Amino acid sequence: MPDRFPSPFEIATPEGAEGWQEMYVYSSMFSESRRDFEDSMFWFQDGVHWPNVLTPWDATFFEFAIASLSQYNTRHLQVPPANGIAFRILNGYGYLSPVPADESTIEERVANFTDRAGHYFMNWNDLYDNWMTKIRDLVGELESLEFNPLPEIEDADEVVKSGAGLGSGYALQDNYHRIVSLGLKLWNYHFEFLNLGYAAYLDFFMFCKTVFPDIPDQAIAKMVAGVEVDLFRPDDELKRLARKAVDSGVAGAFSAGDVEATCEVLKGSSEGQAWIASFEESAEPWFNFSTGSGFYHHDKIWIENLEVPFEFIRNYIEMVQSGEDLNRPVDAIRAERDRVVAEYTALLGSDEEKGEFEGKLGLARVVFPYVENHNFYVEHWSHSVIWRKMRQLGETLVKEGFWSDADDIFYLKRTEVEDALWDYYNSWATPEAPAGPSYWPPIIERRKGMCNALSKAKPSPALGVPPEVITEPFTVMLWGITSDSVSAWLGGGDAKEGELRGMAASPGIVEGLARVIFSADQISELQDGEILVAPLTAPSWAPIFGKIQATVTDTGGMMSHAAIVCREYGVPAVTGTGFATTNLSTGQRIRVDGTNGTVTVLD
Structure with a gap:
């Protein structure tokens, strides 16, 4: 091995991907000038957040996110054992490497x-309330940005006689600069609380590991379970709308066919019109929800692809009509949480230990909702607005002949979009023909070919020399990267034939047929009682958890969104297996042991 x-x-x-480096910022590349450092580090591909090839503009959030994380660790909070995370892009995929703090600085950092x-x-609580205000204000500012074609002549009153001294050309440039600036501000806000x-x-x-040496990781996770978080609100709204459709007698409209046909039937009655109004109330903001991680412009967003929430609502209507309970098993989860807390509290020997245990547990419960809530407000709601605004800008430049599709803008780096806008602005001001319509199309087509070629090549799960033992807690808890998983990647490990090992992410043991899917577009293939096997899951997949028996993923640790959502929905899960989608096939009968972190092929 x-x-x-x-x-x-x-x-x-x-x-077919030769020259791919042109698509990304030079500082995100592995480079000869930093080779000694880069070869000395252990890098892992972040399949939890960025499982796919990054288009040039999408790489913006990869860079903003990791740089913001790093600055909070290193410059804002001075997290004692950890500096930031170095990041690189290789063959279109994002790789990370945690940078430890110098041991000589630990005392001061503490x-x-x-x-x-x-x-x-x-x-x-006060600071979190302030954070919510900041995020909502930021989304409002994003929503206010407009990217419209420049006028033939500026308005006399608004631009000239008002004495503004600025016109549409400046506003177009400025709005793009603002969307980039607000994106960076968003990611600064993201890590204000998350770390x-x-x-x-x-x-x-x-x-807990100190005072209870044999305590399972899962038992600790159970003690903070049973939370009410906004990340589950989109799914709760779907369930509410399904119940409303049944209660108001309009459920039959959902058998009419596609979204357009369903809405036509609903509009034909006052009850149906009331249902549509209720749907629209839910849609903003809760259906600004990506079917993926939120980091890719091409992932479907519910509010823009109504067939996604309508299909979930249709399924929930059927469940309501058959008498099934749509609610998450919150009471059972909380009862188990309280049982585990009582069990371990009884093992503590002194009042001092009990007080410390209760204090640390209490704080963990207070802050834990943010660990999930930020995902909706940042990766889903805010990013959804940014993707829409960027498409509006892309469409404006389609009308000017710069490219043929609004989404082509995402094949430009963020600095290149500035160049294209300057070309448009300058040619409008002169006036003269812009250079962009002949300059950008061949570049975009070449880059589309590069991304296609890169996406066909499976990335190495890691690079460089791994540490003998992986102890960095965030690497283990969030990404699910352990010494065992690294050994398995290298071709070793002690897993039995026909068995996969991963993180015991959500308890329970079930047997059933596997359904291997690779994207949200395949969710409709899932049948009742099957076991979902996927590279990873997204929070927006929660509506299918009522259909499946268990979840198995390639990536993710105990504190990944996939693991947390599964625990809160009472679905057994094994995450971070590394090879589930490669080694398992749809239709295979498997046993998922979410209590011990194993997946066994039965036939």
Whole structure:
């Protein structure tokens, strides 16, 4: 068995993707000038957030997200053991490598972190309320941005006689700069609380591991389960709308066919019109929900692809009509949570230990909702608005002949969009023919070919020399990367033939038929009682959890969104198997042991 992964400098470019480096910012590339550092690090491909090839503009959020995470660890909060995360793009895929803090700085960092994080923990509710205001204001600012074709002549009153001194050309440039700036601000806001949320849970986790040496990771996770979070609100709204359709007698409209036909039937009655009004109330903001991770412009968004929420509502209507309970098993989850807490509290020997246990658990529960809520407000709602606004800008340049499809804009780097806008603005101002209509189409077509070629090549799960033992807690808890998974990637490990091992993400043991899917477009293929096997799941897949028996994923740890959502819906899950979608096939009978983290092929 090899003891290392290939060097990033040994990875070949797939045929047809030659020159792919032109699509990304130079600083995101592996480079000879940093080779000593890059070859000394262990890099893993982040399939939890960026499982697919990044188009040039989509890489913006990859860069903004990781840089923002890093600055909070290193410059804002001074998280004691961890600096930031180095990131690179190789063959279109994102790779990460945590950078540890210098041991000589730990003592000083502990003092700084205690002071800064302590302020947030002591004032969590007020600061979180302020965060919500900031996010809603930011979304409102994004919504206000408009990207319309420049006028033949500026309005005399609004532009000239008003003394504004600025016109439509400036506004177009400025609005694009603002959308980029707001995107970076968004990701700064994202990590204002997230690292603290994980830190509080990690502090409780490590305390439990110290005082209860044999405690399973899953038992610790159970103690903070049973939360009410906004991330589940979109699914709750679907269920509400399904019940309303049944109660108001308009459920039959959902057998009329597609969305357009269903809406036509609904419009034919006052009850149906009331249902449509109720749907529209839910849609903003709750259906600004991506079918993927939220990081790709091509993932479907519910509010823009109504067939997605309508299909979920149709399924829920059938469940309501058959007498099934649509509610998450919150009471059972909380009862189990309280049982586990009582069990371990009884093992503590002193009042001091009990007080410390209760304090750390209490803090973890207070901050834990943010660990999930931010995902809706940032990756889904805010990103959905940004994708829409970028398409509006793309469509404006379609009308000017710069390219043929609004989505072509995502094949430009964010700085190249500035170049295209300048060309448009300058040619309008002069006036003269812009260079863009002949310049950009061949570049876009070449890059589409590159992305297609890159997507056909499976990325290496990791690069470089792995540590002997992976102990960095976030790497284990969020990404599900452990010493065992690294060994399995290298061709070793002690898993039995016909067995996969991963993270025991959500308890329970079930047997059933596997259904392997690779994207949200295949969700409709799932049949009642099957076991979902996927590279990863998205929070927006929650409506299918009432149909499936269990979930198995290639990526993700105990604190990944997939794991948390499965626990909150009471669905057994094994995450971070590495090879589930490769080694399992649709129709195979398998046993999923979410309590011990194993998947066994039965036939």
